[in-house]
Amino acid sequence: MATAAQNGPAAGAILPGVDRALRADARRNREAVIAAAKRLFSDLGLDAQMPDVARSANVGVGTVYRHFPTKDHLIAALVAERFERFAQKAREGVQAEDPWEGLAELIRFAVQIQADDRGLCEVMGSRPDIMDAAARAAGLPELSEELVKRAQRSGQLRGDLEWEDIPMIACGLGSITQATAGPAVGRWPRLVEIMLDGLRAPGSAKLPRPPAVPADTVRVPEPA
Amino acid sequence: MATAAQNGPAAGAILPGVDRALRADARRNREAVIAAAKRLFSDLGLDAQMPDVARSANVGVGTVYRHFPTKDHLIAALVAERFERFAQKAREGVQAEDPWEGLAELIRFAVQIQADDRGLCEVMGSRPDIMDAAARAAGLPELSEELVKRAQRSGQLRGDLEWEDIPMIACGLGSITQATAGPAVGRWPRLVEIMLDGLRAPGSAKLPRPPAVPADTVRVPEPA
DNA sequence: CTGTATACGGAATGTGAATTCCGGTTTCGG
DNA sequence: CCGAAACCGGAATTCACATTCCGTATACAG
Secondary structure, eight states: OOOGGGSOSSSSOSSSSSTOOOOHHHHHHHHHHHHHHHOOOOHHGGGHHHHHHHHHTSSSSOOOHOSSSSSSHHHHHHHHHHHHHHHHHHHHHHHSSHHHHHHHHHHHHHHHHHHTOOOOHHHHHHOOOHHHHHHHTTTTTHHHHHHHHHHHHHHOOOOTTOOHHHHHHHHHHHHHHOOGGGTTTOHHHHHHHHHHHHHTTTTTOOOOSSOOOOOOOOOOOOOO | OOOOGSSSOOSOOOSSSSSSTTTTHHHHHEEEEHHHHHHHHHHHHOOOOHHHHHHHHOOOHHHHHOOSSHHHHHHHHHHHHHHHHHHHHHHHHHHOOHHHHHHHHHHHHHHHHHHOOHHHHHHHHHHHHHHHHHHHTHHHHHHHHHHHHHHEEEEEBBOOOTHHHHHHHHHHHHHHOOOOOOOGOOOHHHHHHHHHHHBOOSSSOOOOOOOOOSSSOOOOOOOO
C-alpha cells in the first residue's frame, strides 16, 4: 500500500473548489495553522510534529488534518509559498538591467531563504518529488532557463551551464547553510560568492574578490 | 531521558578492549553485518532498518545489536571508515607535487564517495555530531589546514579560504550529488569543477576545462 | 571429549509519531 | 431567534521501528 507520503501532495486546500466559502472560523484557523507550521518547520525541520503544529496554532489536531489531510500536504503548501517567492525574484531577475546580477541575485536569495528555513532545506535535500512539483508549479524551469540564456548571451555566464543546474546549485548551497557545526556559522555567504565566481564566464570581468588586490574596479558594462 | 541517539556513538566494537579475542563466528558475523550495513545505508540512506541489515547479513537482530549497541553506533562505524579514506587521500594530497591538485583531488574524491553513498550524505547533512567526531578522529582538521595553507602559499588558492570551509564545501557538493531528480543525474561533476574554479586564486592559471562529463557516475571501488 | 563462556536467533516489547473518529460547538441563512 | 451545515477538539487507534530478552547453539580450552 502506498503510505500517505506517497500521495501527490497538492498545493493547499482540499475542501471546496478552490478556497471558496470557508466559514469565518475555518479561514482563521487555517491561517493560524499555516503560520504555526511555517514557524515550527523553519526551526525544527521536517521533524516538527503535527500535534505541536496544532498546539502552537491553538487548534486541535483534527483541525489541522481537516485543512491538510496529510503532513506532506502541509509541507507541500509551505514549500509552494516559498517557491512562489523564488519565482517572483526570478521574474525581477529577468527584468534586471544586468543579466548576471539577475541570476546571481536569485541564487543569493534562494540560499538566504534556505538559511532561514531548515524545513525547506530538508525538503530540497530529500524530497525531490515535492520540490520539483513546486518548482514546476511556480514556473521556475522557464524562468531559470531565461535567466541563464540571458546571462550567457551577455557573456558573463559560462557557456556550459544549463538551467537544470540552477536548482542543484541552490540546493547544494542551501545545504551548506545548514552545516551549523561549531565555528562554521556565518561563513556560508562567502562560499556562495565563491560559487558565483566559478560560474562567471572565463574572460568576463569580476568584481574585486574580498581579500584580493584593491583592484581597479571594472564595473560590468551594460552589454548591448 | 536521553534517547539512545543521544549517546556518544563510538567508532566500533564495544566488547572487549579493542577487538580482541572474538570468537571465530563472532568476527565473521561482525564483518557480515558491516558489509550488509554498508550496502543498505549506501542505497537507502539512514532509513535503512536494523532488521533489514540483520536479514541481509544472514544474522539475527540480536547479533547486530551485540556488535553495535545502537543504530547510531553502527552508522558511526561506517562513517569512520569513510573518513579514514578521506584522511588517506588528504595525506596523499599533502605530498602531491602540485599543491592545488592535492586539495582539488581531495574534494573530488570526497564528493565522489558521497555520490555513491546516500547514507554518508545524510549524515553529513543532518548529523554534525557524528560527522565532526569522525572528522576529528581521522585527523582531518589538521590535514585540511595543511592542504589549504600549502595551496595558498603556492598562490593557486584564494587567500580568503579557511580550512573550516573545506568540509562545508564537500558537504554542499555532496548534497548536490543526491539531487537525483529527473534529468539531473550525471551533471554534478561539472558543478564540482565550477566550484573549484571559484576557489582558484584570481590570477592563477587554470587547466583547460574538461570538455564534458561522460554522463554516468564512475563508482569508486571499495578497498579490500 | 566435555564444560562453559560466548554467541546466536528472532519473537516480544516499548515508544514515538501520524492519523482517525465522533460527540460537542459555532456560524450563518432565513 | 432557529436549525442544519460546517467546524472543532483531542482522546484513542494504528503503524513502523528500534531495542530487549532469553532459551538454544557453538567455539574452543583443558
